[in-house]
Structure formats: structure tokens, C-alpha cells
Amino acid sequence: MISSILMIVRRSLRLHRLSSTITVISIALSAGLAMAVFSISAQSSRAFGGGKGGWDAVMGAPGSDTQLVLNTIYHLQTSPGNIPWSMYQELLHGEELSKFVKLAVPYAVGDNHKGYRIVGTTPELFTEFEYTTGKKYELVPNQVFDPLKGEAIIGATVARELGMQRGDKFKPMHGVIESSAAEIHDILYVVISVMKPTNTPADKVIWIPIEGIFRMPGHEFGAKGAKKEAGLGVEVPDEFKEVSAVMIKTTSPFAGFGLQSLVNREYPGVKVAWPVASTMAKLIKDLGWVNKVLEAVAYMVVVVAGCSLLASLYNTMNERRREFAILRALGARKQTVFAVIVAEATTIAFLGALLGFGVYFGILAIAAEAVQSMTGVVLDLWLVHPSLYWTPLGMLVVGALAGLLPAFKAYSTDVAGNLTR
Amino acid sequence: MGLLELRNVKKIYRTPEGELQTVLDLESFHLDAGEQVGLAGTSGSGKTTFLNVVAGILRADEGEVIFDGEDLALMSEGGRDLVRAQSMGYVFQTFNLLDGYSALENVILGMVFGPGADREYAQTLLEELGLGHRLHHRPSQMSIGQQQRVAVARALANRPKLVLADEPTGNLDPTHAAEALALLRDGCRKQGAALLLVSHDQDVLSGFERVESFTEINRAGRAAGGAS
Structure with a gap:
């Protein structure tokens, strides 16, 4: 059953490739931005907060x-x-x-x-x-x-x-x-x-x-x-x-x-x-609201990406009513059709999150160059910050949630009525 | 041996005005395994509703719909879906092929919810129907006659016990209609599947040994003209 769901998802993505691609890109931008904000914020705090050694x-x-x-x-x-x-x-x-x-x-x-x-x-x-x-x-x-x-x-x-x-x-x-x-x-x-x-x-x-x-x-x-x-x-x-x-x-x-x-x-x-380290730590703490604002923006961008995924899928539901009715007539259960849409939304989110790593590295490379030229502090492109796995996982959850409403619409499709359209 | 037995089956709809309208009122109907029956009926006589009740897409509001020893009217929606996926094929007047899928994939879709995908068998079916060179073409890239042959292959893909056909030649010219009908009947015969075909076309029905008048057996259709 999973392989048939994946086949239907693959065909659907191919059929709606333009809207799927745009949604994948918007998710990639938001995932990359969120990862970059959290990673840069943590790395900056650590770099400016002082490490071991140095002046006291x-x-x-x-x-x-x-x-x-x-x-x-x-x-x-x-x-x-x-x-x-x-x-x-x-x-x-x-x-x-x-x-x-x-x-x-x-x-x-x-x-x-x-x-x-x-x-x-x-x-x-x-x-x-x-x-x-x-x-x-x-x-x-x-x-x-x-x-x-x-x-x-x-x-x-x-x-x-x-x-x-x-x-x-x-x-x-x-x-x-x-x-x-x-x-x-x-x-x-x-x-x-x-x-x-x-x-x-x-x-x-x-x-x-x-x-x-x-x-x-x-x-x-x-x-x-x-x-x-x-x-x-x-x-x-x-x-x-x-x-x-x-x-x-x-x-x-x-x-x-x-x-x-x-x-x-x-x-x-x-x-x-x-101590020198705590002086900078205090500064970072005083500027903490900036980080909070940036993090809030990152969260909002993720939510907006989820909404765009929802809108993109929901808009196709009317034109796909006949498709769902045919699948149901062929014996697909309501739950299967529901799962197809949730899987489709999650797949789009997954592809977006994957592409988001490219966006993340792009943003971090530019930020690292700017921070280094301004302060001499080097940001580590390859540092595995927890946001690098929490954000993609979060994106999958957001994607699945965004798929629920369209999936429910597909679930409720009137089979007999749409077979004769 | 009885494959399908309907007794005192009623299907009632609520009209937009809120009134209840009986579109199907059938005292009895039976079909033996492997039997091929033509149902004659005018447009709007409730034939499609009848087929949807037999297929389990719609649940009968009253009566018994015994298929292969089990009453579909007592089953859950999921149970009826499973029976349809495993034991029934359906050919529609408008073919109802999925545009984003190739001919081969459309046929495979006829299996995946029941016995499971069997790519080789799907390919064999299409080759037997003369579509071996069109396996990877999409419906929009095929002629009307070829599309109907894909629909026939899909209906046979899950090795059904019963194939339902709703005006399967309604969109075809006479030559293609005769060809599609022959392929459908031959396919059912080879698989040992029963065929229940509804049509208003006497040329189509004339080839059947048993032809029933749907207007006669549907009391609702006799009384009010029914709904399709």
C-alpha cells in the first residue's frame, strides 16, 4: 500500500510540477533562513561570549x-x-x-x-x-x-x-x-x-x-x-x-x-x-531581544511556508475531485486518499527542507564573510547546530499539518457524483 | 451458482428542496458467476445508481445486496471498498482514466488497492488488447478507442469476479463500439468474470443471451422516471 501511495504522490507532483516547484522553493527559503538564523545566532553568541584562554x-x-x-x-x-x-x-x-x-x-x-x-x-x-x-x-x-x-x-x-x-x-x-x-x-x-x-x-x-x-x-x-x-x-x-x-x-x-x-x-x-567574557556575555544578553525578534521572524516564515503549502494543495483539490473519485471507485479507501494528500504535503516539505540546506549554506557563507570582515570572528559553515536537524524535522511536521485540511477535503469527496463529471 | 443477489433494494435521495426521492426500488435481481447480462434502460432510469449500489460505492438504504455470499448493505464503507478492490472491475462511459498516468500505470492502479501491483500482468493485458506499443502513452496521447481499451484492461486487472460496465460504448463510433464490446466480453469470458452491462443501445444489447429491462425491474423508475 505504501508503494502505491508513493506512486500516486510521484505522479501528482509530476502533474502539478509548477505549483509543487514553487512551493518547494518557498519552503527551502524558509527552512534555510530559519536554520541560518539559529546557527548564526548561536555561533555569534559563543564567539563574542569568549572562549577558553585569552585575556582575563x-x-x-x-x-x-x-x-x-x-x-x-x-x-x-x-x-x-x-x-x-x-x-x-x-x-x-x-x-x-x-x-x-x-x-x-x-x-x-x-x-x-x-x-x-x-x-x-x-x-x-x-x-x-x-x-x-x-x-x-x-x-x-x-x-x-x-x-x-x-x-x-x-x-x-x-x-x-x-x-x-x-x-x-x-x-x-x-x-x-x-x-x-x-x-x-x-x-x-x-x-x-x-x-x-x-x-x-x-x-x-x-x-x-x-x-x-x-x-x-x-x-x-x-x-x-x-x-x-x-x-x-x-x-x-x-x-x-x-x-x-x-x-x-x-x-x-x-x-x-x-x-x-x-x-x-x-x-x-x-x-x-x-571578566572579559562576562562583559561580552552581558552585551549579548542585552542584545538578546534582537535574536528573539529574528527567531520570531524565522518561526513566522516557517508558518507562512506551511500556509503557502496548504493553499497550493487546497487550490488543486477541486480539480482533483474526479481523480479521488476514480481512485475510490478502483477500491482506494477514504483513509488511503487522505494519506496520499498528507504524504504529498510531507514530500513537498521534505524536498523543500532538503533544498533548504543549500539556502542555509548560501546565507551562512555570506554572513560568515561579512562577520569576518567586520569583526575577524569566523563562523563555522560545517558546525552541526541542533537547528540543522530540528528545522527539517519541524518542516516535515508543518508539511504534514498543512496537508490535513486538503486531505480532509479529498477524504470527503462524493465518489458517485464525481465519477460522472 | 449465484454471484450477485439483490432483494428489496431501495436507494433514496434527498432533493435540494428537502423531499425524499426514491431512485431505486428493486424487488429482486440475480446474476450467476461468469454470466453476462445486458440491462436496457433509458437515460435517467437509475441504472448508474444501481451499478454504484452493486459496486458498493453507494450503500443501499433498504434491502440486501449479496455479493459472493456477503451482504454489502451491512458492510462498512471500508469493507465495501475492499470487496470492490479485490473482486470487481468497473468500466465507465467516460472511461475515467487518470491523465497524469501512462496506460500501464492506469492499469496498475486497477490492482494496487486489491491484489497488489503486478506490472507484468498489466502489460500482458494491454498487449492482448492491442496496446503493446502504447504502454507508456498517456490517455491524452491516445485515441478514444484506445482509451476505452485501457479502461477495459484496468477493469480486468484485479482478476475480478464481476465487471460492471456503464454505457461503455456510449462515446464510441459503431466500429469502435463493437470492437470494445467484443474485447470486454472476451476478457470477462477468459477470466471467468461475470459481466453486468447497462446500455440504452439495442445494438450493444442484442449480443447478450440475457437482457433485462431496467425500467421493468426498477419500480421507482416506472413510477417517477428515476435519476441516473
Whole structure:
């Protein structure tokens, strides 16, 4: 009996191929969209929520923790302000603070090259820091810049997108975004190594020695009225030096809490955002309503697809009354005719869900490209998110439900009346 | 041996105006296994309703419809469907072939709800009816005469005990009508199936040894002209 039902379904799909194809496409679009929304949402939350390893805390100017983390971890937005170089020294050597700190690396931002941020830092970023547990940045060739030379290390995305390689030279532009009106600093940097891809925001950064920032013509340092202008061969005294932030690995989770409490209470003009992961998690949570709206849209799209399937099938029921009457006259039971229509609706939903995987990969590929170029975070096309099996299964259920009303109409066909039509 | 026995069978419809109208009122009718009977009747005399009651498509409101020892009037709709699928074939005036299916598939449809699909047998039937070269053609790609031969093959596909034929030559020219009728009668004979054929065409009925006047046996038709 199942084989005869399948034969009837196959013939019906062939006979109504145009409306069936359109319905399959509409279901594929909705299934693909739903899978993409859930998968991207989950992957983004995980990527921005922080993984194992990386920095524990960030010290920066007072302001929002989110802005501080976005600016230093994700290299997005502008810096909330600068903090004195002395605070970095305090973290390294100060009696009160150094006991909390396992590693401290300063960041100085404010320049770019063709839209890619330039970040001044110290060699420890490459020699000591593990961006994920047990993994340091790998350089090709394995050469870290000399702190006192005009040398640069470029991220993998920068190298790929700008076609840059070891030996290339560039002049930094003032500002974190490219602008035709921005000042070009009159100093030449040479690329000495390229980072291997890390699939993190670090891939889209150009790293130079922080001393280079302090000696770059056009930069000005100092606060409270006293200013010192940087220049080639000019050494800015430590009391004028400023950094955008200091990235911190703490000695323990308790140390992070202690450091944050102490700094935020006792050191005016600076703050510590800790823990970094929960700062982003809070942001994701605050933006959770966006996800909810997207998910609601995805659900609605699925319902609309189900309705279009119902309408498409229901519209053919009148012209198919004679077909059902003939099948009944040949001995098909009412339940068989009912099952034929439900099976037809489920088959259309199945084909749509199958094609939906193509739509899903298409959307994810485009989204992954956009997210990577904006944030450096890489979405995994091959990650098996639960939505990849729940959505197709859900589609089958929606398809079967959409088939119920037309199936009932077919079930109720007046056999004798329609045989003589 | 009696294959079909009808006693005091009535079929009553409700008209759009709400009145009850008896379209079938039959005191008795019988048909032996393998017998071929022609039923003569004018249009609107209730012949199609009679065939639909015998086929179990309609349930008799009163009386007994004994087919192969079982009373169809007492059976559920599903039970009657099963009897029809396993033991009856039906040839219609308008053929009632399904357009989306090939000739072969149409014949297979005559089996799937009863004994099950037997592709080889379906093909043999079509070849015996001279349609071996049209197996994969759809009804719309065939002549009227060829379509009726496919309908005959479908009616014989489940190796029925009884074939019902409702004006099977009504849409055919005389040459094709005679040919289709001969194929139908021969096919029934070969399979040992009884044939109950209704027609208003005396040329068609003249070949039958037993011809009944439906107007005579249907008291409702005599009284009110009936309904088809």
C-alpha cells in the first residue's frame, strides 16, 4: 500500500510540477533562513561570549566596559580614552597591583593602514600571550618586531586582503578608519612577519612596537595641560606617555576580582573590566531581544511556508475531485486518499527542507564573510547546530499539518457524483 | 451458482428542496458467476445508481445486496471498498482514466488497492488488447478507442469476479463500439468474470443471451422516471 501511495504522490507532483516547484522553493527559503538564523545566532553568541584562554581583564579609561572590550579584544569602535603609562608600570612592578598580574601588555590605538587598525604593543604579545589555551600567535617567519625599530607584524586577514607580505612598506594614517582627509604620518614601517590565521579579531590588525606610537610624528601625549609632541628620534618622557588600554592575564580568578575591586576603588581615572567574557556575555544578553525578534521572524516564515503549502494543495483539490473519485471507485479507501494528500504535503516539505540546506549554506557563507570582515570572528559553515536537524524535522511536521485540511477535503469527496463529471 | 443477489433494494435521495426521492426500488435481481447480462434502460432510469449500489460505492438504504455470499448493505464503507478492490472491475462511459498516468500505470492502479501491483500482468493485458506499443502513452496521447481499451484492461486487472460496465460504448463510433464490446466480453469470458452491462443501445444489447429491462425491474423508475 505504501508503494502505491508513493506512486500516486510521484505522479501528482509530476502533474502539478509548477505549483509543487514553487512551493518547494518557498519552503527551502524558509527552512534555510530559519536554520541560518539559529546557527548564526548561536555561533555569534559563543564567539563574542569568549572562549577558553585569552585575556582575563582590560584596564582602560573610565567608561563602559563593553566599549573597552570591543575596542581592545574585537578592535571595534573607538577607544574610551587613554590612561597614563605609569598605570602599565604599576601593573608590572607596583607593590599593590603586580601581585594580581601574570601578564600585562599595553595597547595603543589611533592609526590605520587602508582601514586596518594599527595597534602599538610590546613583544610579549607574541612571546608570552596564549590567545587560546596552549596556543600563542604564530609568525611567518618567526620574528617579532624590534621595540625600537619601524617594524610591523600583520594579521592574516590584512595580508590576504591587502596582498601584503614580508618586506612591504607602508606609512600609517591617523585615525582608526581610513579617510582621505586624514593625516599620513611621515614614517615608514616595514613588514617583518605575517601571523598565521587565528580566526580571531587579531587577524585584521597591524601590530607595531608601542615605542613607534610614542615616536610617530604628529602624535601628541600628555594630559592636564602639559603636552609633548612625538617625533622621529624624540623620546617622550614616561610621565607624558599614554596607552589606550592594558591587556591583563591575572594570576587566578580571585586575583581578577581583587584587581578590579582595588583599581576601581583606589585609582581614579582608570578602570578594570573583568571578566572579559562576562562583559561580552552581558552585551549579548542585552542584545538578546534582537535574536528573539529574528527567531520570531524565522518561526513566522516557517508558518507562512506551511500556509503557502496548504493553499497550493487546497487550490488543486477541486480539480482533483474526479481523480479521488476514480481512485475510490478502483477500491482506494477514504483513509488511503487522505494519506496520499498528507504524504504529498510531507514530500513537498521534505524536498523543500532538503533544498533548504543549500539556502542555509548560501546565507551562512555570506554572513560568515561579512562577520569576518567586520569583526575577524569566523563562523563555522560545517558546525552541526541542533537547528540543522530540528528545522527539517519541524518542516516535515508543518508539511504534514498543512496537508490535513486538503486531505480532509479529498477524504470527503462524493465518489458517485464525481465519477460522472 | 449465484454471484450477485439483490432483494428489496431501495436507494433514496434527498432533493435540494428537502423531499425524499426514491431512485431505486428493486424487488429482486440475480446474476450467476461468469454470466453476462445486458440491462436496457433509458437515460435517467437509475441504472448508474444501481451499478454504484452493486459496486458498493453507494450503500443501499433498504434491502440486501449479496455479493459472493456477503451482504454489502451491512458492510462498512471500508469493507465495501475492499470487496470492490479485490473482486470487481468497473468500466465507465467516460472511461475515467487518470491523465497524469501512462496506460500501464492506469492499469496498475486497477490492482494496487486489491491484489497488489503486478506490472507484468498489466502489460500482458494491454498487449492482448492491442496496446503493446502504447504502454507508456498517456490517455491524452491516445485515441478514444484506445482509451476505452485501457479502461477495459484496468477493469480486468484485479482478476475480478464481476465487471460492471456503464454505457461503455456510449462515446464510441459503431466500429469502435463493437470492437470494445467484443474485447470486454472476451476478457470477462477468459477470466471467468461475470459481466453486468447497462446500455440504452439495442445494438450493444442484442449480443447478450440475457437482457433485462431496467425500467421493468426498477419500480421507482416506472413510477417517477428515476435519476441516473
